[in-house]
Amino acid sequence: MMTLIVIVSVLYYRKTTDIIHTKISDMAEKNISQTVGLFDLLLEGYDSVTKSLNSNYELLRLLEEREKVTDPVLSVINERSITNILGAVYYSRDDIVGIHIITSSGKLYNYEKRYAGVFDLNYKKTDWYAQLQASTGEMVWLGLYNGSVINSLQEERVFVFGRALYDLTTYKKIGIMFIETNPKPILSALSNVTISPNSQVYIVDRQDRVIASTGSEDAAMPSFNGLPRPAQKEVVVDDGTDQLIVSAKAALADWTVFGMTPKADIGSELKDTRQYLLVVIAVLIGLSVAIASLVSRTIASPLKLLIREMKQVELGNFKGGVNVKSFDEINSLVASFNRMVHRMDELIEGITLASISEKNAELQALQSQVNPHFLYNTLDMIYWMLDERENDRLGRVILSLSHMFRYSSDWQEASRTTLRQELDQMRHYMTIIESRLEGRVTTEIQVEDRWLDAVMPKMTLQPIIENAVKSGLEPLGRPGKLRVYTEVDAGELRIVVEDDGVGMDEQTLAFLQHSLLGGRIVRTEGEGPASASDTTEGWREAAAGAAGAHGPSAVGGGIQPAAQRRKGIGLPNVHRRIAIMYGDQYGLRIDSKRGEGTTVIVVMPR
Structure with missing residues (x-):
């Protein structure tokens, strides 16, 4: 309808x-x-005005005589007579603004509304003058101008036309004549x-x-x-x-x-018709909707309710149900739908609980991989320091070690901490490292105070700092620098750990980046199934074998086999814990250049 x-x-x-x-x-x-x-009609009137001047024998005679008269008195009388003739024509019409005659010798006669006697000396270079000079007696319609073509002080709009003047006896050209009129009659005619x-x-x-x-x-x-x-x-x-x-x-x-x-x-112009037509259409549509609703209520309404509930199921809502009273076939369909949704809700709830348990177990497994690898080097250093009786340095190192063990052994509150506490942990670690390396590593921390309370997984910065020191700065033959700072971009908080160490070659960098993005678990030859932390050691081994990009893990100055090393919280471990806490779009981003250093960025939401 x-x-x-x-x-x-x-x-x-x-x-x-x-x-x-x-x-x-x-x-x-x-x-x-x-x-x-x-x-x-208007142009005929203008044409007759110019013809009357062109056929005025007295005007033509005076124009020719004034060219020849040498007596100043007679010249003034002739000029006044010419002006009177022009004035008579001027006052014969209300729309004339000015009448101008320029003789062949360059003398100018005019009669105008105001500013009489003022004219443009450069008129001979104008287009309108060239048109009148080129004419042979016919009317020349020059058109509409924003001001007088000859008098620069006359700024009112004018309509200009004219013709050449000829001696009616000798047919000799005497000069040109043009008239400026008020353009209102023409514009009024155009408005029609x-x-x-x-x-x-x-x-x-x-x-x-x-x-x-x-x-x-x-x-x-x-x-x-x-x-x-x-x-x-x-x-x-x-x-x-x-x-x-x-x-x-x-x-x-x-x-x-x-x-x-x-x-x-x-x-x-069709607005009224269109509005009337729209009103009629609206009334007819309203009647059609009312009739259609009345006819289809017993069938369409239950089906609409069922479709609406199915859309809710598509969006993930399995808690609803449909209650209708209609024909037996529709009631049976609705009952089957309700049973299906209830069963799906039970299955999804079971899968969700299993997934949560699995993630909790995975998180606990990841958190349990705390690496005390540096402990052996520290104990070895304490031994030599005791031997040398450097009690002050020994006190600072032991105190820092104490804080680190206290921090790393506390895994309450789902292993969450703040950036402030992570930086404190990092400072304790660097106290030990700087004492051990004796000035070969300097640390610079530039973190804005507003980000110190940002929540992050515990033991996030320490594995990154450890890798930067051991794989980047220790192998240097010169003092190295470790810089930690924050930056914000596109709604992300980025904690940047940057060193100027030996860096990695492209193959090692690609290997490590792939292990972060793809979550691949790397296994070195001769070892059993690898854990997430093995990727870090695999990176070190690959860097050492390919480019010598890291230093040894020393205990008492000796190089230990890979199988004898204690595995720590590797970079993939840190990456996955951040992803579990905030989502897959967050984690670690790594960039490095051989001989220039390595940059590791911790990306979290603001």
Whole structure:
């Protein structure tokens, strides 16, 4: 029913639109015909004014005599007589702004509304002067100007036309004459062509030069190239573009009048019809909906409830149910759906509990891999320090070692800690390392105070620092620097651990990055199944074998076999604990260049 209503309404609307467009086109055609007729009458009046001056024997005689008179008194009398003749013509019409005559010898006579006697000395270089000089007695319609063409002080808009002056006896050219008139009659006539507020009317000559228009001075002029140019007493209507264009030609001047109206404005005339049609459609649609609802309530409503509940199941909500009273077939379908959803909820709950238990077990397994690898080196160092009786240094080292064991043995609160506590742990570790390496490693920490309470997995920084020291800084033959700082980008908090050690080659770096991204577990030859921490040792072995990028793990100065080393919390271990806590998009990012150092970035949410 609604489809039929829409189809009928569209057809009715199209028919109404066609009728209105036809009437508007007819109206525009009549308007432009009347406007062209007004132009012809107006131009005939202007033409008669110029002819009256050109045929004024007394004026022509005075102009020629003044060229020859040498008596100053007689010259002044002749000039006044010429001015009186021009004044008589000036006051014969209300729309004349100024009358100007320029003789062939360059003398200027004028009669104008104000600023008489002021003229532009460079008039001979202007386009309008060239047109009048090139004419042979016919009327020259110069068009609309924003001010007087000869008097720069006259800034009012004027319509200018003129012709050459000839001696009627000898047919000798005496000079040129041009008249400036008020453009309001022409603009008023142009306004008759407009059929909407956005309509624009232009008078264009044969060279597509705009003589006058209803548009503003700053408005861009359209291109008239290719537009239809009608013959005399012909009106052309073109609606093939986004505008309705009507054009007609003036009889006395080689002008074409173009009226351009956007079709969007024409559509506004259909507003009342469209509103009435929309009201009728809305009423009919309302009745159709009411009837359809009444007929389909006993079948459609239960099915809608069932579909809505199925969408909830798609979104993961298995707690709902559907209760309807309808035909037996629909009731049976709903009951089967409810049983299926209940069973799925039980299965998902069991799987969820199993997954949580598995993750808890995995987390506990990962957390249990605390690496006291540095303990042996520390104990060995304490032995030699006791031997050398360096009691002050020994006290600091033992105190730092005490804090580290106390921190690493406390795994309460799901192994969560803050960045502040991790940095304290790092400082204790670096106290031991700096004492052992005797000034070969310096540490710089630049962490903003606002991030010190950021929550993170325990033992996150210590494995990274340990790898940086042992694999990057210890093998250096010069003092090294370890820098820790924070930065924020795109909603991420990044803790950057940067060293200027020996770095890694591309093969070792790719190996380590792949183990982080893919979660691969690496196994060295001769060992059993590898744990997550083995990746770190595998990186060290690969770096040592490929490029010598790390130092030995020494106990008493000797190199220990890989099988004898205690495994620590490796970088993949740290990466996975961060991912478990915050999500897979967070974790570690590693970059390194051989001979320049290594950068490890801990990425967490802000």
